[in-house]
Amino acid sequence: MTTSLFSRPAWAGIVVCAALLALLPILNLSFAPGHALHISSYTVALIGKFMCYAMAALALDLVWGYTGILSLGHGVFFALGGYAHGMYLMRAIGKDGVYQSNLPDFMVFLDWKAYPWYWSFTDSFWYCMALVVLVPGVLAFVFGYFAFRSRIKGVYFSIITQAMTFAFMLLFFRNNTGFGGNNGFTDFKRILGFSITEPTTKAALYIITLAALFGALLLCRWIVTSKLGRVLQGVRDAESRLMFIGYNPLWFKLFVWTLSAVLCGIAGALYVPQVGIINPSEMSPGNSIEMVIWAAVGGRGSLLGPIIGAFSVNGLKSWFTAAFPDLWLYALGLIFILVTLFMPQGILGLTRKFQKTREAA
Structure with missing residues (x-):
């Protein structure tokens, strides 16, 4: 592992890509539809969603690529962050719902008379932002503490993380839990007093998402290039040897696992106002x-690779589900098989291999 992690060309590429992404909402606001330089609102919203996915993939890479912990349950942290923000957005609707009640429409429909206790104080934006961090973080800490203390690892850990997210999905699908059941939270109107459908509000959310993704990348880079990062890679490559020289892997694994969950929750919170809905399907094991x-x-274990993968796979998904909606899952499975067999280091690894071959020639 090098202390820089990214080469100078890589840093230049990151800066150029960030600048181009930041330019999209400006072109959307500056030029009228039909103009050659106009970027549609749909495209801006789609790229904003991809950036949220990229942040979730980056968070997963921190635990899987650098610590060797394969989680099949990160969808629950993403969704919990989304629900925490969605609770504020539902309260912000006020009496503008279908039933013109202080309660959300789904609560009126189900004959709820008051907010449940866990909805208390959720009319405060900053309280809900604290929930975005605390709810996924506390769940990950408690779950991880008992799992790592019991030295559950490998495929067994992956299975229980998948069981966890499936259990939460079933819980949130129930109408009596107060989270909207099948439909979840939707029909948002305002955020901090600003109309959520206004182009300027959407542009602001997009820029905040881009800044959060860039900040998460810098944070993860700082971690993996530090002494902590070397210990995490030691956990991945030779945990028993690490214990022999005096390190306790429990707290290192617990730290990175909790941080990864928090980053995933933040990604989910940024996802909800841009997409306009959060429901239990986000917790499905498939996600x-x-x-x-x-x-x-x-390309796991590279930080940039998962970001590239999130954009690539979801870009392909957007096209494929429009052209061949019934075949996407087959295509996704085929992609995974081909990558595992022929591109074990992913797109980024293939690019590096091509570059070395060209330099050798």
Whole structure:
């Protein structure tokens, strides 16, 4: 591992890509539809969603690529962050709902008379932002403490993370839990007093998401290039040897696992106002498996790879589900098989291999 992690050309590429992404909402606002330089609102929203996915993939890479912990349950952290923000957005609707009640429409429909206790104080934006961090973080800490203390690892850990996210999905699907059942939270109107459908509000959310993704990348880079990062890679490559020289892997694994969950929760919170809905399907085991595929396709253990994978796979998904909606899952499975067999280091690894071959020639 080098102390720089990214080469100078890589840094130049990161800066150029960030600048181009930041330019999209400006072109959307500056030029009218039909103009050659106009970027549609749909495209801006789609790229904003991809950036949220990229942040979730980056969080997963921190635990899988650098610590060797394969999670098949990160979808639950993503969704919990989304629900925490969605609770504020539902309260912000006020009486503008269908039933013109202080309660959300789904609560009125189900004959709820008051908010449940866990909805208390959720009319405060900053309280809900604290929940975005605390709810996924506390769940990950408690779950991880008992799992890592019991030295559960490998495929067994992957299975229980998948069981966890499936259990939460079933819980949130129930109408009596107060989270909207099948439909979840939707029909948002305002955020901090600003109309959520206004182009300027959407542009601001997009820029905040881009800044969060860039900040998460810098944070993860700082961690993996530090002494802590070397210990995490020691956990991945030779945990028993690490214990022999005096390190306790429990706290290192617990730290990176909790941090990864928090980053995933923040990604989910940024996802909700841009997409306009959060429901229990975000917790489905299939969504967590897709995150793993993003990291694998891009190249795990590289930080940039999962970001590339998230954009690549979801870009392909957007096209494929429009052209061949019934075949996407087959295509996704085929992609994973081909990457595993012929591109074990993912797109980024293939690029590096091509570059070395060209330099040798």
